[in-house]
Amino acid sequence: MWVVHGACAGDGRLLVWAEDSELPAKVPGRAPRGPVAHPFAVPGEALREALPTDRSKVDNFALWLPSHASAPVPSPELVRDPLTAGPAPRGRIRLRSWLVPAVEIAAAAVPEVLTGIGDALPGCRLGASARFLHEVGRFADDVVSRGRVLPALETGGDRPEARWRPWLTGTDSARLVGLREAMPPSFRCVDAAPPAQALRTAVHALVDGIARVRAEIDVPRGRDATAAWLRALTGEPRFDADPDEVDRLARELDDWRSGTGEKPVRTCLRLHPPDDDEPWRLEFLLQPVDDPSVLVPAREVWQDGDSVLHRWVDDPQEALLSDLGRAGALLPELDAALRVAHPMELELDTEGAHEFLTSAPALDQAGFGVLLPSWWGRTERLGLKLTASSASTPGVVTKESAIGLDAIVDYRWDLALGDAELSEQELDELAAAKVPLVRLRGRWVQVDRKRLAAGLRFLEDSRTGRMTAGEALLHAGVGGDGAPLPVTAVTGSGWLGDLLSGQVEQRLEPVDPPPDFAATLRPYQRRGLAWLAFLDRLGLGACLADDMGLGKTVQLLALEALSRAGGSRGPTLLVCPMSVVGNWQREAARFAPSLSVHVHHGADRLGGDELAERAAAHDLVVTTYPLAARDATALSGIRWERVVLDEAQNIKNSASRQSKAVRGLDARQRIALTGTPVENRLAELWSVMDFTNPGVLGSLSTFRARFAVPVERDGDTDAADRLRRITGPFVLRRVKTDPAIIRDLPEKVEMKQLCNLTAEQASLYQAVVDDMLARIAESEGMERRGLVLATMSKLKQVCNHPAQLLGDGSPLPGRSGKLARLEEILESVLADGDKALVFTQFAEFGGMLVPHLSGRLDTEVLFLHGGTPKKVRDRMVERFQSEDGPSVFLLSLKAGGTGLTLTAANHVIHLDRWWNPAVEDQATDRAFRIGQRRDVQVRKLTCIGTLEERIDRVIEEKKALARLVVGAGENWLTELSTGQLRELVALSGEAVGE
Known part of the structure; x- marks a missing residue:
């Protein structure tokens, strides 16, 4: 796994470099004096080839990094396999210079590179400094996009240079201060410049690079300094010209720039509403541009000769008078303030106050601070x-x-x-x-x-x-x-x-499902069913956005059973990820056995008239998002009673093929089920709402202008409130922390998470089964028992991940249905701000998962296994239990299944099944014990159509007996006959996903 870092050199060069978890973590012996090669830095050429840009070059830089005596300290984001990394170096940590191959990126390419690097390098993580560089790049891009830049002439070097510089006022200045405070120390590793200087250098470099690419300038003919300077604003910054002409141009630009308000301090105008019949008051203040938190009233400017403002400007009084004179061009009423020697405020009538309020945007654009009454906005x-x-x-x-x-x-x-x-x-x-x-x-x-x-x-x-x-x-x-x-x-x-x-749920009476519905709904689920039934009667779409674990599946099945109890209805199409198709089949059979279910999947799936006939004969047709797009023509030719999207965040990109496909389906009602209606951008909510109730939020461009931009960019709470009111009737979201929900929930919720195998897993699984059945016929006694147990272990490993069985260090992404489901669950856990314990029997698999999950989820993953020293173990528990500690704790079942108190977690995930309920319950009780203040959700990941599901079924059907028969392990499996074993381990057709 790579971790990419960003930095800015003092000359404005923007750099990225990377660490590689696969390279050795330390250099033998004590390193010599002076910069030496960084021992686990990614080679520059390898990094450049992997970056999504060709506008870059490689060089070696001496970077100051926290170090032990023999090696640099790995960054916090660099996660190694805990079982193979070995002990970390010890000793005092100090800053030391290391020679690092870094890629110099053109300023205009920074947003592109750091946005696309995750796609270019699967499993790669951005370090804190790279994320910071990305944020600074976005800020610079926004400044240039809004035209908040000025051309400049710099003459401090051996040749004059044409540069673009940011013109920051108002909120831009505040954003700059926020960036400075958020700067990680590693961003300054090139020359250890002060934070303000490093940020200014980076912003100037980015603004100049982006503006230089986008600027369109009509350059006059000629060889004078002005023409050369204009050419240099879009080409090579340095140019040659007559020194006298350059000096004259520099003076003219200084005069022009002084009229734009680009100064170290600016004048602020604050309007005070009147009390009763008193006049309005317009107060004058001075404020440093790079520190908006400092506001000095004009009264203090005139009274205090040693004003705090002298840190920024030599003569604050002159700055105030100059600004007031310039502001008078935009607000003529201010001319009256200059008729007194020491202007501090101006009295206005109501008409004058209104003139000021309506002039506020122009004053802000001109560089003045405008402080308006709270009620105006x-x-x-x-x-x-x-x-x-x-x-x-x-x-x-x-x-x-x-x-x-x-x-x-x-x-x-x-x-x-x-x-x-x-x-x-x-x-x-x-x-x-x-x-x-x-x-x-x-x-x-x-x-x-x-x-x-x-x-x-x-x-x-x-x-x-x-x-x-x-x-x-x-x-x-x-x-x-x-x-x-x-x-x-x-x-x-x-x-x-x-x-x-916006209070439909509160106004409706709860509705009960039909008598043959085999689940008892909790009060909040009955309210959800009533809400769904109400919108169903109206033919309006709904987005059920309850938290993960609150029972969206059972509420939807209850609606299906209820709507069909009153008479015949057409089929419902349910679109979901492949990983939960089996869940829907089994939950429907368990809770609503009266519903007939057809799965539209596989190479032999039906199409055309045959599909229409088969759908008409069933209540529920289940398919996947890829097939909804691939079979869009066949599916859109059927009139569906209802189309339901499970995990509806899969259509968050409204322009994607599968989003367009599901929006084109013909249905009386549409329902979206999702625990995360908004993950990154409000446009994702628009996409879901446009599926459920097309047109209610207007077009995407209208939605962006009226809601997305004001809320995301400007933090407009009024726009956010309006959006909540609009979506309120159609979006029902309950979270586990709601007091009403907490009263409804049991103390512990246990659920099976059924997963599919990938084609690679299925192939390996079948190969292991064939090998066992061929060898078992020729063995007996202890040899046979050992062979059965070894095969069971191998099949478990295949169900976890092919790389675990093969032990070849191959990449993890995209090869395991169980790992994909684990990632989905943990993403939801982290999105809700919760914590999770993940148990596995295999310590070596846990070691493989740590770097993968850390990179995939962009968070620290703790890992406790049998080789973890007691002090390290205690420290892990302490950190996990702390409020701001890591949110994911991976444990090997034997090492972490007993003796620990981990009540900070309210989610427990059993990644592979122990097949002994007592052992699993003991592990679950690490979170579900005295001191736990929240309800615990327990998920047991089981692969469909494999021995995992069949053994789980045996245990569930004969649980009391199983506790006696199964005992403390899996030895009972060795006593099965060959025929029973063949039936137990056989791979069914439904096991394989897409």
Whole structure:
């Protein structure tokens, strides 16, 4: 496994280098003085060939790194196989110079390289310094994209240079401070520059490199300094020109730049609202550009000759006067402040305050700080309120024709302040007001005269009428079309009112599944079933986003059983990952035996009319995401009663082939099941919602403009609240920490996680079985018993991973269905902020998993095995139990199955089955014991169609007897006849996944 690091040299060169966990961890003996070759650095040429760019070159750099006497300390992200790495070097750690082959990356390629390196190098991890360089690159790219750059002329070297420099104001300055505070020390390993200097060097290099590639400049002909400088802004930075002309150009650029507000300190303007009949006050302050936390009132600037601002500027008073004069060009009212000797604030009337508020964006763009009243950013401005009424009463649906998105509803428009409807008297007061800023109901409101008039005209022409329920929901979501003012509130009555209230779950009475449903639903699951049934009656889509382990599967099966109890319905198509197809088959057979299930999978799967006939004869058709895309034509030709997506985050990329395929399916209702509706970007939520209820969130471009960008980039809480209100009717999410859910949950939830074999696993499994059956016929006694036990162990290893059986050190990704399921479970655990114990019988397999899972999950994975010294063992337990300790603890069953208290974990995963319930229970009790304050979820990973599933079935069917028969191990297997063994280990057709 590689760990990639980033660094910035003092001359602005941007470097990446990498450590390799497979290379030796230490150099024998004490290293000589001076820089020597880093012992486990990846060779430069190998790294360059692996990077997703060709705009790079390799060189050796002396890097200052924490070191022992004989070797550098491996970075925290570098994870080695604990069983083969050997003891770590001991002794005092100090900084020492090492010669490291590094790849120098062009600034414009940094975002591309560090974004794509995970795909280019599977299993590779980004170290803290590389992640930091990536963040700085994203910041620089954003600055350039928004045009916040200025051309500059630098004359400090032997030749003049043309450079692009960032022009940072407002939030950009705050972001820069945040980056400086987050800088890891390893980012400065080239020359140990101070953090502020290292960050400035990196930002300047990135901004210059990105802008240089993107800039389009019409260069005038000629050989004068100006023409040479302009050419150098998109080509080679250094240029030759007459020194006198260069000096003149430098002075002109300094004068021009001073007019843009690019200074070490800036003037801030803070508006104070009035109390009663007092005037508004506009206060003046000074603020350092690179430290926005420092705000010095103008009163102190004039009173204190030794102002703290002297760290940034020689004459703060002159800076204040100069800025006020420049700001007067944008806000003429400020000219009055310059008529006094020591301007500190300015009194404004309401009209002047409104002028300042509306000028704030221009002042911010010009480089001034603008501090507005807290209510201005979130003030409830004048808008339209839509009231829609349906015929039915809340929670009750009487006529199929009167429900759904196409149902006709009556509507009424009113002018409103936020969601508060305005009375006729208040409308008259607004119409009579002469100032755009009006105090209404104790709050300041901006009233646009033209828009107010347009709104009143709109009410005259279109106050009442009829529209579809879908149009009403669209108005609630993105505003719809045709309204001259923003739609600030949408309310309704009946079922539509329940949807618009965002509290459907709380308003509905719980629903019970039919009598033949073989599971007892917990109270929160009954509420979930009622919610699903309510939307089902309306033909509206739903996203059930309960936490992992809260029973989304059983709630969906209950809905299927309930909807079919009232009469015949068409088939439901369920699309899921291959790893859970077996789960759905068995859970349906267990909880809803009345449902007939057909699995659409395999080389002999049906198509065309045959598939349509087979689907019509079944209640539930189960297929996988790849097949949904591959067989899109056949599946889209069937009218489905319902299409359900399990693990719906698989369609988070709306442009992917499988996302487009499932959106094209014809169904009366659509349901998405996912524990992680949003993993990285809000666009993922749009993709899921566009599947369940197309159009409710508008187009993707509209969604990005109104929600994704404001929330993700600017942290807009109002936009986030609006999005929650819009999605509330269609997304039901309960988490394990909800008090109501905690009361409903048992203390321990045990579940089987059924996994498929890959084709490689199936081939190895069959080879082991054939070999055993051929040899067992010729053996007896102890030889036969030993052969059976050895074969059982080999088959377990095959079910875990081919690399464990082969022992060849081959890569792990993509070769094991069980490992894929483990990764999915741990990703959900980490996303919820929980901790997990993972048990395996095989210490050597645990050693293989540690570096793989560390890289795959980008987190530290602890590993305790029989060779772990007691002090190290105790330290591991202490760290895991701490609140901020690692979240994944891998343990060999014998070493970690008893004697430990690990109550920080609320998830226990048995990776391979011990087949002795007592042993597994003992291991589970590491988390499920006194001191555990949360409910524990126990998952036992079992491969479908293999001896793992068959032995598990024997134990479950005869558990009491099995505890006596199985005893403490697997010796009972050796007494089976050859025929029984053949039946036990035979590989079934359903075992193999895609």
